[in-house]
Amino acid sequence: MSMEDAVVVPIIGLEIHVELATETKMFCRCRNRFGDPANTNVCPVCIGMPGVLPVMNAKAVDYSMKVGLALNCEIPSYTKWDRKSYYYPDLPKNYQISQYDLPLCQNGYLEAPLPDGSVKRVGVLRAHLEEDAGKNIHDNPTHTGVDLNRAGVPLLEIVSEPDMNNAQEVLAFSRAMQRLVRWLGVSEANMQMGHMRFEPNINLHITHEGREYKTPIIEVKNLNSFKALEGAVTYEIRRQHSRWLEDPEGFALKKKGKQNRGWDDQRNVTVFQREKEEAHDYRYFPDPDLPAVVVDDEWRNRVAQSVTELPIARRTRFIKDYSIGFGEADALTQDSPTGDLLDEAVSLGAPPRRVVNLLLGKVSARANEKGCGMSELGISSRQLAQLASMLDESKINATAADRIVDHMFDNGGMPEQIAERLNLLAVTDVSAVEEWVDQAIAANPGPAQQVRSGDKKAKQAFGFLVGQVMRASGGKAPPATVKEVLEQKLTAD
């Protein structure tokens, strides 16, 4: 059997760093905000001046527990803070306060939906809380600047089991994680702002002629987009495979151990950083400045109550209760507030189908234009419910509904008032419709005759006449009524 025919199974685990969207930093009361001028959100504590002490932000612990519970993790009753030592200019104390052997959350899993409709269950080994470092800024040829606004921002590190076997699963897991933390309201999970960073660990288990080979484990550091993540994983699988083909005995985990590589997004390749064996000895030890964290039942239950229905469960419910498709339900469960809008509108009596159409039609288009979520446009469930009901009761037509939505976005107001003000309410008076129909027939004797004769152009002519009536009504005549009256008039003659 040739080596090309060996069975190759990529083994992939993922570390995901999520910046938590707390008001203040992890161990001081500085503002936690991206994009402010360098070194404006800093104080003696987060720049590590002599004599300062950290004080834990309990909100960040709440947020982390929330994620842990949503990931089906155990929340141990006792956890602690440890110091991780390494020297780097963006780390003011030259140690990072983190959690070493007793993380806040452990032994959970996340079910990630795959494009084929199946579900990949990925184990979560642990999720621990730590402080983020600042940023080195290399915008000057002779100096490196240090911006410490990010130093001390709460960072949740989620470590998966090596349960993924291809780039598609890695992407599905990462996207599900992004959706989950947004859903829980604990992070904006915005890649451009560095709210979410990925570090995949990749190697190959290869079976060839009854022997199993394992390639060295590669950790690709600091990937900050799904594109980079997908590229790095795909590249590493291919690279490791060809390296193994060249040297199956030498390119082995036992000989090479673990290595760090970085992603070059210009050339789309990973590049060697350092042997993991030579890596720092981080000299972890319990931080003596911070008491251990004891999570009692009351605390755990309070946080558990804030974890409401999760995206996958909600999606299933939408499909079943509202009789909508998988794609529609999926689009409506990207974040929690959009689905809340739907649920609330339905509870106000609106027909689900109409609300879904509105949300995924005009509302979604508007949100895309603005680059925000559907729930962030300022439209309320009351507005939505009223509009959906008006459509359902033929008080307006679809064109009118679109105009009302636009008007609501720009000026606010309830749909009924807007429809009245803009004169968009459907004409329910049949005599008015009859009058427009008579006018249309009189003005267009040719098409009228074609309809009556039932020749091959009759259908097209009928459509033309409907259009003439609609135009005369200013779009307010209900199309069904128009068709009905037109049919009556043309057959009655």
Added chain:
Amino acid sequence: MNEIINMSVLELRDAVIKRDMTATDAARAYLDAIDARNTSLNAYNEVFTEDALAQAGEIDNRLKAGEKVGPLAGVPVAVKDNICTVWGTTSCSSKMLEGFRSPYNATSVSRLREAGAVILGKTNMDEFAMGSSTETSFTGPARNPWDVERVPGGSSGGSAAALSGGLCAAALGSDTGGSVRQPAAFCGIVGMKPTYGRVSRFGLVTYGSSLDQIGPMTRDVRDCALLMNVIAGHDSRDATCVDSPVPDYLDAIDQPFDKLRIGLPREFFTEALNPEIRQAMGKAGEVYKSLGAELVDVSLPHSRIDTDENGALSSYAVACYYLIATAEASSNLARYDGVHFGHRTTRDCGDIVELYSASRAEGFGDEVKRRILLGTYALSSGYYDAYYLKALKVRRLIKNDFDRAFDNCDVLLCPTTPSTAFGLGEKVDDPLAMYLADIYTTSVNLAGVSAVSIPAGVSKTGLPIGMQLIGPVFGEQVVLRSARMFELASGTCRLRPPALGGKQQ
């Protein structure tokens, strides 16, 4: 009226409030004394002449206006140079922080100021509080006012020398393994190591975070109680500072206990104990017995002090202390890297690692480097279990010993130091001998309990002998009251060095 620089804090405060003298008079008297004698004692690293006079003037104005003033109104206090102040610099007697100006006041300093104290300046110390003689200071050693050829002890040696030498009315020190009590013993004053968590550490430049406490240094026990009233209590900026009510330590301090059980830890009274100090402890026991106290034999097996085959002292507590304190220090001192503040090399460096190395090599003295190396080693992968983790276990055993001992007694009585003040230069080249100067004090920090050192007499050579009273966690009240009981009865209260007119006993 007593000469200003011999007054107790209470006497001085009362005189200021009664307007027998002004706060400015008090500040000037001390500033003059500093001018006259600091050169020979090297007790201060920096004196805040203008700020001190301004603070004193403010107290005087408030008194003139009939406004309320605090319990330390007009009291000139010295602050150890590892406690942050917005005035002057906070150097920790290190080249690394030479000229470093803190942007904030330590909580204990803010509390002193709110109570009306006048901050005279910053006192000399062992570099980063690492030492027992104030000889590792970058600004040169402080001297003992009882004999300027001897050390004042350390690391709060500058505070002890300033107080004993009449250069302040009270002082703040910090105690990680005995750094308040040992210099207090060497200089014949009162020095307290409060329970861990009783006084906020916010603004104390950390050495060993799980051991450090700020403590008062005063001429008598009542002053010590008054300063504790001011600086003790919860601080939301220190997560290790306990949120429990602070009793009035001055209240009932002059009232002796009817029944006091004083424990004598037998492991502290072994063959290893210097005979003259043993004798002073024996006398102290007699004083207590005469006051109706009961002396109880107790055991602290894991704090046992022995002599090894070479005659050198040995103790688990000291070994345990030097692993835990140095491990924490190796991490706490990592921030001094020449990047954000403090000393940065002027050498042309090829890369960041070279900048770190050169800045630290130039900025730290030998003893600091020794401890950083020791601590780094103790935390290193492969050695952690054998050293740091083992030390934590020993620490727990030491603490358990203390808990058990306090089942049978109210306070423990023992020496503060194995000898009286030693000569300058006598131990600088022998770090191990220097570390053993803390042999009676380190176990108190490891156990996190409270203790005070008070004068127990003067040796034949004319040097003060210190006696330690150790109480349980939050046992400051019983410690201070029993110390006051002895002070009143023994007449060893408010010792003054011969140079300041003190009588030899």
